[in-house]
Amino acid sequence: MYPTRLPLHSMNLSVKRFIVKLRAATSSRYSVALPFKGDVSALGDSTRAAQADIIRYLVPVAKESKNDSNSQYVIPHHAVYRSDKSTKLRVVLDAIHENHRRFQRILYRFNINEPLQLYEMTRVPFGLRCSPYLAIRTVRQLAADEHSRYPDAAAVAERDLYMDDLVSSCLTEQDAALLSNELIELFRAEGSI
Template sequence: MQLRRFWELEEYVETSSHLSEEKKLCEEYFLKHTVRDASEKFTVRLPFLHPPSQLGDSRQMAEKRLSHIERKLHRNPQLKHEYHAFFREYLELGHMTLAECPAPKDSVYLPHHCVVKEASSTTKCRVVFDASANTTSTKSLNDVLMAGPVLQDSLVNVLLRFRLPAFVVTGDIKQMYRMVEIHEADRDFQRILWRWSSDEPVSEYPLNTVIYGTKSASRQHPTAVEKAEKGTYVDDVLTGADSEEEAILLRLQLSTIFASGGFYLRKWASNSAAVLDGVPAADLEMQTSIEINDTRTIKALGIHWQPCSDQFQFSNIPNKIFQPTKWTMLSQIASIFDPLGLLASIVVKAKMVMQQLWELKVTWDETPPGELVQHWLVFVQSLSDLNSLQVPRRVIGTQGASRYYLHGYSDESERDMGACVYQAW
């Protein structure tokens, strides 16, 4: 069962338009309770499926988690600096406020921890609020909230569309969730505990905006709106056009559209310097205009993309050798992020090793038979070769072609099978 699920991760599944009753209720709830203030920013209510009275006490658990993170920060001064900076900004921007009144009886306290993203060009440390932490009733805030429908397209579809235009542009929505406010009546369901020093008493802060991790989390330019709908995945925008003039106009219109809802697009990147002309240096993903022979890369939804050469590449492929066990091997395979299947012919070798481990009934922490270990070590050592592999982003090489052809090939052996589709014109 676990092996099958691992293999199914790469299957292409068309997004279903059918909504469950809960998702319909959630969508209707947001349509009814979402409002916009004078600055056009959105304010929403938390969509409760069950009454919050079903939740138990959460403060004691939040206190324990705060003590844990304080000990962790004490051991790491740099992380402590970044963690405190995150909350300082949160407070200065009004995304949380110091509680002045005693907490209502059914208040919910959310524990928090840090996720470190070394590859990020902006915030390395992002504080995450845990809405799935159980209260004393064994239920969490997420357990009593409705889950809304998936409004964005699939990751694979967004990336496939990104491979079509001649000129592409990418951007990031700054602090996307925090640009949407939570109605004052619901903010006590998002309280946190925090203090700037372990010598101070613990204070309570209601969070005033939508947080990442909760379960529910104008058509003036119709072309740009469609591009935004089909090219946005969470807070990343990947789109493009077949001329530089169209791409420039698209970038400007996207900024206008998102700004109309209180969202700010930044971290712009493109395979054309002209498309980025006029963008402030602080809003560029690479901080400088794209230069010839510039080998720096950015991540487009986790895939490394070199804008200057307009190539995908697979740098930082994990090739460390750990003590081989079924657990470490599966973990290392899963860490290779390849949603487009560009490395499928390589990764399948490791998957066949995993298949043999199940056939031999090797336990999670057991060292596999010697022959399998040798195959695995050869595979891991070969992963470093992928750091030099580059794949063109664009799959259409000629502009203005009147007709395109798709050629599909497939083959199989006793242990694996594969397929590939080529486009010709």
């Protein structure tokens, strides 16, 4: 017999550092902090390395980039094209909370003749080591917070959802339709839909 729940000891102790629920007047979204391993100042400034990667993948660019902070991280990234996949073009990151956006910066330009611009991501991207944990933990927090309003959907989200895959069953089509609507309302309450 396998245990249905595995203890996450150290993760359970630090969950409060990762999940902060924001219920502002304009938004009901969750905001998650990145779980840094150690002091963020050890990251250094990766702007030049990111520029070198772009030069390697694209065309030569201007060497100057304005930094607004000595404590930032520019995520090296590039596009991967696969003609045999349904998603032919995807961004690969080699590598939120508002205070951590400076650690999710990328250099990009929309036109080859434009200079590189520095952008900050406002969402946790796929590709970070912590992305799966933060996504799953946020859904579990949502299920716990909204259980009284959406009990069936919250139970299914906690038990039968992994990342963006839901595998569940109902006894009738009518039950499935009701559950589907409740799941939509559950995720709409958080602002995911």
